[in-house]
Amino acid sequence: MTREQVLDALKGVNDPAGGNIVSSGTMRALNVDGTSVRFVLEIDPKRAQSYEAVKSQAESALAAIGASANIVMTAHSTPAAPPDLKPKSAAAPKGPEKIPGVDRILAVASGKGGVGKSTVSANLACALAAEGRRVGLLDADVYGPSQPRMLGVSGRPSSPDGKTILPLRNHGVTMMSIGLMTNDDQAVVWRGPMLMGALQQMMTQVQWGALDVLIVDLPPGTGDVQMTLAQKAPVDGAVIVSTPQDIALLDARKGIDMFKQMNVPIHGMIENMSTHICSNCGHVEHTFGHGGVAAEAEKLGVPLLAEIPLDLQIRMAADGGAPIVTSQPDSPQTEAFRKVARALIDGGNA
Numbered sequence: 001m002t003r004e005q006v007l008d009a010l011k012g013v014n015d016p017a018g019g020n021i022v023s024s025g026t027m028r029a030l031n032v033d034g035t036s037v038r039f040v041l042e043i044d045p046k047r048a049q050s051y052e053a054v055k056s057q058a059e060s061a062l063a064a065i066g067a068s069a070n071i072v073m074t075a076h077s078t079p080a081a082p083p084d085l086k087p088k089s090a091a092a093p094k095g096p097e098k099i100p101g102v103d104r105i106l107a108v109a110s111g112k113g114g115v116g117k118s119t120v121s122a123n124l125a126c127a128l129a130a131e132g133r134r135v136g137l138l139d140a141d142v143y144g145p146s147q148p149r150m151l152g153v154s155g156r157p158s159s160p161d162g163k164t165i166l167p168l169r170n171h172g173v174t175m176m177s178i179g180l181m182t183n184d185d186q187a188v189v190w191r192g193p194m195l196m197g198a199l200q201q202m203m204t205q206v207q208w209g210a211l212d213v214l215i216v217d218l219p220p221g222t223g224d225v226q227m228t229l230a231q232k233a234p235v236d237g238a239v240i241v242s243t244p245q246d247i248a249l250l251d252a253r254k255g256i257d258m259f260k261q262m263n264v265p266i267h268g269m270i271e272n273m274s275t276h277i278c279s280n281c282g283h284v285e286h287t288f289g290h291g292g293v294a295a296e297a298e299k300l301g302v303p304l305l306a307e308i309p310l311d312l313q314i315r316m317a318a319d320g321g322a323p324i325v326t327s328q329p330d331s332p333q334t335e336a337f338r339k340v341a342r343a344l345i346d347g348g349n350a
Contacts (some may be wrong), residue, residue: 001032001037001066001067002232003032006030006065009023009062010062011023013057014054014057015149016051016054021058025042026041026042026043027041028040035066035067036068037062038070038071039069039071039072040073041072041074042074042222043074046236055073055135059071059085062242063251068128072207073119075213086091095341096213096231096234097233098231098234099203099204099233101208101210102136103211103212104210104236105214105216105234106214106238106267107218107228108120108121108124108216108238109218109220109224109239109255110255111217111220111250111252111253111254111256112220112221113220115220116241116272116273116308117218118139118144118146118217118272120270120308120337121137122137122323123166123323124217124337124340126173126216126325127324127325127334127337127338127341128344128350129171129173130326131341131342133212133213133350134209134212135211135212135213136173136209136212136213136215137173137176137214137215137273138174138203139175139177140176140185140199140202140219140229141186141217141219142190142219142225144198144219145178145182145218146256147178147179148180148298149318149319150318151173151318151321151323152171152320152321153155153175153274153321154176154180155180156164156180157176157180161266164205166207167204167207169325171310171323176202176208179260190263195224195228196224198224199228199229200228201349214276221255227262230247230255230264231262236349237264237265237349238267239269239339240256240269240271240338241270242270242271242292242293242296243273243274244274244286244290245292246270246290247291266302267305267344267349268297268303268343269293269297269300269304270293270306270308270340271292271293271308273308274286274308275307276309276310287310288310305339305340305343306336307336307339308337309333309336312344325337
């Protein structure tokens, strides 16, 4: 008995669904062994009764050619729907979330390094504290953390439960920095995701307490840290620090544009290293030019908060761990920073 003989015989058996049981695909798993023929009829369970007659017809057709039949009927189930391979729409990302206890966040930024942004941040924090504000300072300049040195803070922050980090405090300022976690001469060699994770930890896992303002000393440029800050926390505004020279202003404009794209308002600009006054003769010299930051602020429609001089005492105080605002509270240099603090307080920004 050949397979072709069996198929020819079964093609004469009509299928209630249409055609014959061979062409319709109802007959499956055909096996021919000598004169013994076995196969399966896969049927619609709703038509089980009508297929009893089909089974009998198939047995008769095979008997007519000298074959014995072993026919099994099985009801097919509705085929499962193919898996949906379209990408699922991701859950809507969480927007910026307030840091517990922190009323306002003020970013201090610069387009390029070396313009004195960290010095301004430390002195501004101390000036706001001197004006009676509860101030925190987050050193987000991960690759060049200088705030521990400037604020005279040393030692590692403790963690009572392994999750919450207790910040350190000096000169009336609560401070946290990655520099407190590393040795002075140890480089932080991290990629972007590690930077973002560290910044988020310093924002959300540090027990800042009740603060009127948290100053964030950002790294120079327009990179991962700036974007992460704006995405993870509601930044109320930014202060841009620049020297008056054209090269610094080129980069400062990029920083300003970055904050515009992230919908962070600019509270003002500070011209640092504005003038140098000779300690011997009193001659005033504009080492890096003059008026560039003022012109840029006017063009943007934001206030020029201060013109900070290029002064040896400011540098020495910062290197000594006591910003000039706290070490020389009656100096004209300190008054420049106090002026910035009062302007931000009066504007409701600190």
